[in-house]
Amino acid sequence: MEQQMENRQVIFKGFIDRAPRETDMELKVGSIGGGLKAPPGSGAFLVKNLCLSCDPYMRGRMRDSRASYIPPFVPGQPIEGSGVSKVIDSDDPDFKPGDLVSGLTGWEEYSLVRKTDQLPNQLRKIEQHDVPLSYHLGLLGMPGFTAYVGLHEICSLKQGDTVLVSAASGAVGQLVGQLAKLHGCYVVGSAGSRQKVDLLKSQLGFDDAFVYKEEPDLDAALKRYFPQGIDIYFDNVGGDMLDAALLNMCVGGRIAVCGMVSQHSQTDPQGIHNLFNLISKRIRMQGFLQSDYLHLFPLFFNQVLKYYKQGKITYVEDVAQGLEHAPAAFVGLFSGRNVGKQVIHVANP
Amino acid sequence: MEQQMENRQVIFKGFIDRAPRETDMELKVGSIGGGLKAPPGSGAFLVKNLCLSCDPYMRGRMRDSRASYIPPFVPGQPIEGSGVSKVIDSDDPDFKPGDLVSGLTGWEEYSLVRKTDQLPNQLRKIEQHDVPLSYHLGLLGMPGFTAYVGLHEICSLKQGDTVLVSAASGAVGQLVGQLAKLHGCYVVGSAGSRQKVDLLKSQLGFDDAFVYKEEPDLDAALKRYFPQGIDIYFDNVGGDMLDAALLNMCVGGRIAVCGMVSQHSQTDPQGIHNLFNLISKRIRMQGFLQSDYLHLFPLFFNQVLKYYKQGKITYVEDVAQGLEHAPAAFVGLFSGRNVGKQVIHVANP
Structure with a gap:
């Protein structure tokens, strides 16, 4: 039997x-x-x-x-x-x-x-x-690879860029920020609690971070952290943060649309009102899935593994x-x- | 004096x-x-x-x-x-x-x-x-060049693409449609009156066209004209048409954000609700200004002038x-x- x-x-x-x-x-x-x-x-x-x-x-x-x-x-x-x-x-x-x-x-x-x-x-x-x-x-799986693809393939990351990451302490966000820092960028993260913000600043090497829930005016918050504007917005949330980021992008800015966790459960998702900035700022906004870039996975894996072993990345x-x-x-x-x-x-x- | x-x-x-x-x-x-x-x-x-x-x-x-x-x-x-x-x-x-x-x-x-x-x-x-x-x-000025840049530089136009153009009989739209047709694409235009739609179909060579004001459900209209989806949306209007197009884009679709004439006069512009499609369909949505591409102007000018003299383009x-x-x-x-x-x-x- x-x-x-x-x-x-x-x-x-x-x-x-x-x-x-x-x-x-x-x-x-x-x-x-x-x-x-x-x-x-x-x-x-x-x-x-x-x-x-x-x-x-x-x-x-x-x-x-x-x-x-x-x-x-x-x-x-x-x-x-x-x-x-x-x-x-x-x-x-x-x-x-x-x-x-x-x-x-x-x-x-x-x-x-x-x-x-x-x-x-x-x-x-x-x-x-x-x-x-x-x-x-x-770090070495789908979320890490998503960070890598979003920054390099979608946002054309380059040294000196100013980078905003939402859900910054999440599976994807924490690597977005650290990779951008390793490329000589200025990086600010948004997150949902003081604990997460402390983590971003003290352990993950972000230049700055803020609790989005404590900001009555996200546009004003972004103007405070990015007086010269945002070159790259790595968007993990959609909604209000995306709308505020659109108001603060630099000319030639890039937005990687990676997740809309704020909208996942709404059958009538919130409207985005500031898309006219796409024209005046010539912004490229692009959705992507890491699975379209699997040919790059070995490149990502070896690079991030090396950074990790060198102690340059925490997860x-x-x-x-x-x-x-x-x-x-x-x-x-x-x-x-x-x-x-x-x-x-x-x-x- | x-x-x-x-x-x-x-x-x-x-x-x-x-x-x-x-x-x-x-x-x-x-x-x-x-x-x-x-x-x-x-x-x-x-x-x-x-x-x-x-x-x-x-x-x-x-x-x-x-x-x-x-x-x-x-x-x-x-x-x-x-x-x-x-x-x-x-x-x-x-x-x-x-x-x-x-x-x-x-x-x-x-x-x-x-x-x-x-x-x-x-x-x-x-x-x-x-x-x-x-x-x-x-035809040979800023609007024509806008059509050219949007199709080639922003939307990476290629033979066989399905193309939606809004404000299709306008200064930019009529050339978008005709250039796309000359590149072997299927082209549908939306416009604001029967007269314009007739013009698009009878004189400007569009495959099809419709009066957006007569469509109670733009999503349904686009599904009718694009049963296999839209590869390129050349957006001259923003608003409801953009939202409906987002629902009907193909995987890898491209949206050139060229004008938001429907939103120009609104201090609180209408929300766009369907951006989550950017992710699932891996859509690239990009705003642009022709003035960033002036190095290409002579190329555009000579090509469109040639088409015009050959009788291949009407304006x-x-x-x-x-x-x-x-x-x-x-x-x-x-x-x-x-x-x-x-x-x-x-x-x-």
Whole structure:
């Protein structure tokens, strides 16, 4: 008789059109058959999940929309996201038991992973043993690569630029700021709390930072921090901050539209009123997805790894312990509860 | 005694923050001294103005704002704009009596023009005698060059693109559509009346066109004309059309933000709600001014002149006869009263 093992899972309950709540997910004890073996002939491999990533884009997969760039979650199935996992058994000649991998996996203890379900370069064997494993979900993963692509490919970062980053202590923002500083830029971050602002200034090397919630007039705040105007706005939030930034861009300014976390849960998103500045200031405003630039991933990876090993880059994580805390960790992203990149620690290797 | 000549002028009365009205300008009989001579040592030349250009950007110069890319008009002085003029007398060795020039001039019968008050390449001697003079204000002038720069430099026009143009029968729009057609694109224009739509389809070679005012649902209209989506939106209007276009862009789409005529006179411009599409569709949205690309002007001029002489391009003008009709002609731009490029015929050479 086939051996069944318990497999705790975080199940996606059903589509929503509002901010995610913990009750949109359910912790369930499922089971996994086959004695933790990858089915022969499947070409798949079975992993034990070690840590999982909470990313704002996942909220889009909770909407019943086929129009998005990524298909929605399947109700009744585990949440899907980036994770670092250890191969337990494999029917794929490229992966062997004991290998550590980062790639798309399920929010559960064990997952069966198929190489063919992953984007090119998105499933990677982890060869570095002197970097925290969870960094492959942040600093060295999709969020870090998003910062790199946004600055270099979208914003044409150059020495001396003045740079504004919103959600600056988040998974993407903290690397945006540090990379820009390493390129000789003046960098100011906005964040949602004093604690985050202190972090930006004392640990992450930002020139300055402010709590957007404490600014009654964001336009005035930006004029204070950027008396000469903003060359680059790395926009992780949309909404009021984008509108205020538009008023303060320099001629030839660039805006990377990376996330609109302030607008994610609104069915009628807030209007942006100051786009006429695009003309008078000749601003280039561009949305992007890191997945369109995967050919640059190795370049990014090696450069940022080097900076990290040289002690030139710091990365702050907010680690939730245990799969049972995954729903709360995910929901917390949308109220800014996390300080730094939100990950979930599921198991030790 | 110095000979004084009458010089009828259209005077700018004072700054406004709303749509322009005829009463914001005043026809006045001024005078010009010196016997229609350029003052010796002035380096200037005296011209007789033949035709003047009405352009929407001029509305920005009626606002008391030094923050704009171009200084405001001077109250009590004539309106300033592009014109075609004939040199009467000259203290500038580069210009001789009888020369025809296009460049910045005043809304008056005679103007004293200084080369040094003009942008490079903006003051040009007219050498072509087989093209209507007023075309140097439209097809072969700033509006035509705006179409060229927007399509090639901003939107990276390529064969097979699907192209939406708003204000499509206007000074810029009609050339956008025709250039895109000459590059093998599918082109649809929006305009404000049946007459304009007929013009676009029957004379200007657009694949299709529609009256935006007759569409209760612009999103639905765009889905009808662009079932596969829009690659390029050449935006001359902003507002609702921009919002609807954002919903219908293809992945990798490009939006040239060229004018926001629908928003010019609003102190609190309308909000744009669909910018989240910039991310999911990886859209590049860029404002621009033709004056940043003047090094390309000769390239544009020769190419469009060739197309015109080959009969491949048509240009529709709306000509107001006489300086006294200039205020009404200008004001009409903002309600879309003009059909084609609005010019004012002041005098024959």
